[in-house]
Amino acid sequence: MSSDANLEPVVSADSAPEKRTGGAFATVLKNVTSNWASLVVNTIVSFVLAPIVVHSLGSVYYGIWTLVTQFTGYLWLLDFGVRESVIKYVAEYHASGQDDRLQSTIGNAISVYLAVTLAAFAAIAALSVALPYLFNIPAETATAAQWTAFLVGTTVAQSFLSNVFVGVLMGLQRIYLVARTGILFAVVRAIAIFVLLRAGYGIVALSVLQLVLSLISGLMVFHLCRVYLPTVSFRPARPVRDEVRRLLNYGKYVLLANIGDKIAFMTDGIVIGAFLPIAMLTPYAIAGTLIAQMRSVVIAMSSIFNPLTSALQSEKRSDQLASVVIAGCKAAMLVGMPICIGFITLGQRFVELWMGPTYAATAGQILMVLSLGYIVGSPYQTISGMFYGLGEHRRIAILRIVEGAVNLALSVTLIQTLGLVGVALGTAIPHVIIVGVVLPRMLPQLFAVRLRDYYAAVYLKPFAASVPFALTCWMIAQAIVPATLVSFFAWGLVSLATYAIPCWLIALSASERAHILEALARRLPRLLPAAAAGGVPRG
Secondary structure (H helix, E strand, C coil), X not given: CCHHHCCCCCCCCCCCHHHHHHHHHHHHHHHHHHHHHHHHHHHHHHXXXXXXXXXXXXXHHHHHHHHHHHHHHHHHHHHCCHHHHHXXXXXXXXXXXXXXXXXXXXXXXXXXXXXXXXXXXHHHHHHHHHHHHHCCCCHHHHHHHHHHHHHHHHHHHHHHHXXXXXXXXXXXXXXXXXXXXXXXXXXXXHHHHHHHHHCCCCHHHHHXXXXXXXXXXXXXXXXXXXXXXXXXXXXXXXXXXXXXXXXXXXXXXXXXXXXXXXXXXXXXXXXXXXXXXXXXXXXXXXXXXXXXXXXXHHHHHHCCHHHHHHHHHHCCCHHHHHHHHHHHHHHHHHHHHXXXXXXXXXXXXXXXXXXXXXXXXXXXXXXXXXXXHHHHHCCHHHHHHHHHHHCCHHHXXXXXXXXXXXXXXXXXHHHHHXXXXXXXXXXXXXXHHHHHHHHHHHHHHHCCCCHHHHHHHHHHHHHHHXXXXXXXXXXXXXXXXCCCHHHHHHHHHHHCHHHHHHHHHHHCCHHHHHHHHHHHHHHCCCCCHHHHHHCCCCC
């Protein structure tokens, strides 16, 4: 398949091209831009709050907070992949008008998650008691750590039920509603955290706040589901064996993928907490927070691909999936690459300006290693989402388990000699191999994609286009050395010109540029009146 067709609009043969393209693309654009708006707000909140939280709590309590977050995060394994099942089947049944099956899916999912919520409550009670005996937590902080673990775990437990309703909205491709709710609560949470920390409260109060806001957010999402599916009853249904089996059969591989994901991305803190003093978690957590923000940028865009793929398959438009996978993976690379390059070249200086010199050197090294891995791994979320939408997520599950096992083994081995950098290497190496080598070789089995076209479009052209930006960032780090965060971001914005222009000319094909201009013309008719009136010729 030629990469020049990567961004061809998704159009059914029996619909008016302009109308169908506009509607489908408008929904995708609204979902992506809303996700990015949510991400921008959350990034700003994280950027402003992180140094306040670190310095208010101190290395020990911040290390405990990071450990508890990762430790209780394993409760998400009880999800059994039901939310992803809800996303897929709601998208499929709503697109095909199968209202009875839609109702059955939602009712049975609620019943399953009620049971999961109760199991999670029981699990967190036991895990909270065991916490001080599993990790190097100072005796004087043990009680606070246990209460924090219980409250954070309770937040996770009650979130299972609200995940059904989040899955419904995502399946309806109303992802923008989830994003807008997230924006509201991000702002409220930020203000409340600032007030609590200024008043002298600690990690227990933060965990109470998190629980309360999560409950209110879940109620709002539930209300939105009732608004957009007024004929559906959002009540537990008496479990139907075939329906529950169908949900769990899809979800079992989601569960395996989640296990691998937790091992790959949530065990770093646990390995460090088991082998090193708890305070050593802080510099790693700082680098990890920045990497998480970068991943969130890509995920915000890639979250559309599961419901989009399911809907295309249900509407018998699978022939257009090849162009979608190439375009999605390329977009993920183009979005993730400048962030990773910035972390590699300017990360240490940023941490020094952001958090102070205490953590700069160590966090900067970790950030560089992780960024080298994730710059190759950016397309993962797109490929994963499309495999989920096709019901081919068994492949993702197996690879995730393998990646997680290798990650854990390497991290435990390398921490003995390389310390925190060894843990970062243990995370980066298997991720590069899986996403850069193994996953691409699976694509031709499911899509009409040639491997050479994939590598050219997704890696070769974006890497070539990023060379001027990388050199600019290196010059800023070596010659300019920004003295304040304001000057740092000012130079960062200036340097983006050396990325955007080559990407437009090198990474994007003529047809892709034409379709982007056409989408902008529809979205911003006042800014582009001529294009809105006459359209943009297809390349």
